[in-house]
Amino acid sequence: MNIGDVAQLSGLPAKTIRYYEDIGLVKPLRSANGYRSFRDCDVHKLAFLGRARALGFSIEDCRNLLKLYEDDHRTSAEVKQIAEMHLGRIDQKITELTEMRATLAHLVNACAGDNRPDCPILADLAPKQDENALLDQPG
Amino acid sequence: MNIGDVAQLSGLPAKTIRYYEDIGLVKPLRSANGYRSFRDCDVHKLAFLGRARALGFSIEDCRNLLKLYEDDHRTSAEVKQIAEMHLGRIDQKITELTEMRATLAHLVNACAGDNRPDCPILADLAPKQDENALLDQPG
DNA sequence: ATTGACCTTCCAGCAAGTGGAACCCCTATC
DNA sequence: GATAGGGGTTCCACTTGCTGGAAGGTCAAT
Numbered sequence: 513m514n515i516g517d518v519a520q521l522s523g524l525p526a527k528t529i530r531y532y533e534d535i536g537l538v539k540p541l542r543s544a545n546g547y548r549s550f551r552d553c554d555v556h557k558l559a560f561l562g563r564a565r566a567l568g569f570s571i572e573d574c575r576n577l578l579k580l581y582e583d584d585h586r587t588s589a590e591v592k593q594i595a596e597m598h599l600g601r602i603d604q605k606i607t608e609l610t611e612m613r614a615t616l617a618h619l620v621n622a623c624a625g626d627n628r629p630d631c632p633i634l635a636d637l638a639p640k641q642d643e644n645a646l647l648d649q650p651g
Numbered sequence: 652m653n654i655g656d657v658a659q660l661s662g663l664p665a666k667t668i669r670y671y672e673d674i675g676l677v678k679p680l681r682s683a684n685g686y687r688s689f690r691d692c693d694v695h696k697l698a699f700l701g702r703a704r705a706l707g708f709s710i711e712d713c714r715n716l717l718k719l720y721e722d723d724h725r726t727s728a729e730v731k732q733i734a735e736m737h738l739g740r741i742d743q744k745i746t747e748l749t750e751m752r753a754t755l756a757h758l759v760n761a762c763a764g765d766n767r768p769d770c771p772i773l774a775d776l777a778p779k780q781d782e783n784a785l786l787d788q789p790g
Numbered sequence: 791a792t793t794g795a796c797c798t799t800c801c802a803g804c805a806a807g808t809g810g811a812a813c814c815c816c817t818a819t820c
Numbered sequence: 821g822a823t824a825g826g827g828g829t830t831c832c833a834c835t836t837g838c839t840g841g842a843a844g845g846t847c848a849a850t
Contacts, residue, residue: 555778556777556778559777559778560776560777560778563775563776564776566751567751567754567755567776568748568751568755577773577776580770580773581773581776581777584768585768586768586770587765587766587767587768588762588763588764588765588766588767588768588769588770588772589764589765589766591762591770591772591773592759592762592763592764592770592772593764595755595758595759595762595772596759598755599752599755599756599759602748602751602752602755603752605748606745606748606749606752609707609741609744609745609748610745612705612706612707612741613738613741613742613745615706616706616707616734616737616738616741617738619734620731620734620735620738623727623730623731623734624727624731625727625728625731625732626726626727626728627726627727627728628726628727629722629723629724629725629726629727630727631719631725631727631730631731633727633730633731633734634716634719634720634730636702637699637702637703637706637716637720638695638698638699638720639694639695639698639699
């Protein structure tokens with residue numbers, strides 16, 4: 513199969529598939545004309561990668577998951593560990609974003625959004641008087 | 652003030668401050684010896700940037716917010732618009748992550764995490780039979 | 791004179807691709 | 821045979837927001 517067909521089937525852009533070959537995630541054969549020639553197993557791998565990336569796994573995680581996927585002697589504990597690590601990172605990210613969201617929503621709510629210059633958002637971002645005092649006064 | 656002091660005060664790494672100068676966010680003076688010389692207004696800007704970045708605003712957003720911050724003729728509507736856009740992006744990101752989290756938590760939960768190879772996580776990532784059928788059979 | 795802590799510039803690299811240029815290949819049509 | 825189109829190929833640059841390191845200049849103290 514040529515790259516265009518694989519792109520259609522896997523939903524991954526051809527550019528991304530070439531990139532994945534570049535970094536060694538897939539190793540398609542080559543036809544006599546130099547075109548990449550994808551076997552079913554390559555297509556399976558790409559579908560796997562697409563799913564894993566959609567779940568937010570990093571490329572390095574994907575590489576390791578793929579290795580386990582193809583290793584008959586893997587243990588589910590190895591797979592679970594990667595997934596749990598990733599889950600932890602997602603939770604942390606969600607926590608960060610939720611905190612940002614709260615602050616920001618509060619500020620947006622407080623802002624009149626009219627044609628006057630006074631703005632609680634800028635007021636919050638600007639250094640406070642106390643902080644300036646630290647800068648302006650020696651000691 | 653030298654960059655080290657400003658780094659201490661603002662909490663931003665010196666490298667980051669140099670980078671912010673590079674991309675035109677601050678324009679410190681230079682001392683005779685070539686060292687950057689930061690005025691109070693530069694330090695204020697950097698503190699502003701630090702806060703804005705901590706709220707997740709992009710550098711381009713920061714650039715615009717800074718411009719508004721320094722513009723006496725700004726309107727709070729302009730500021731609010733940037734913040735609302737950003738809030739929207741955060742909400743979208745939270746939604747994505749929450750969906751990932753749900754799927755992933757479900758899979759992790761279903762995985763025994765023992766020394767056997769069977770793993771619902773890999774099973775979920777692997778292409779399904781139906782999908783393979785599309786590939787294996789001429790359509 | 792020399793240490794050590796500063797500061798300077800520039801160059802490379804991270805994740806995970808994306809866009810574009812310049813070029814080759816294959817088929818179909820005129 | 822020429823040409824148009826729609827594939828494919830490589831390589832290089834760019835994205836975001838820094839971070840690390842090398843090679844070297846400056847300054848205060850010993």
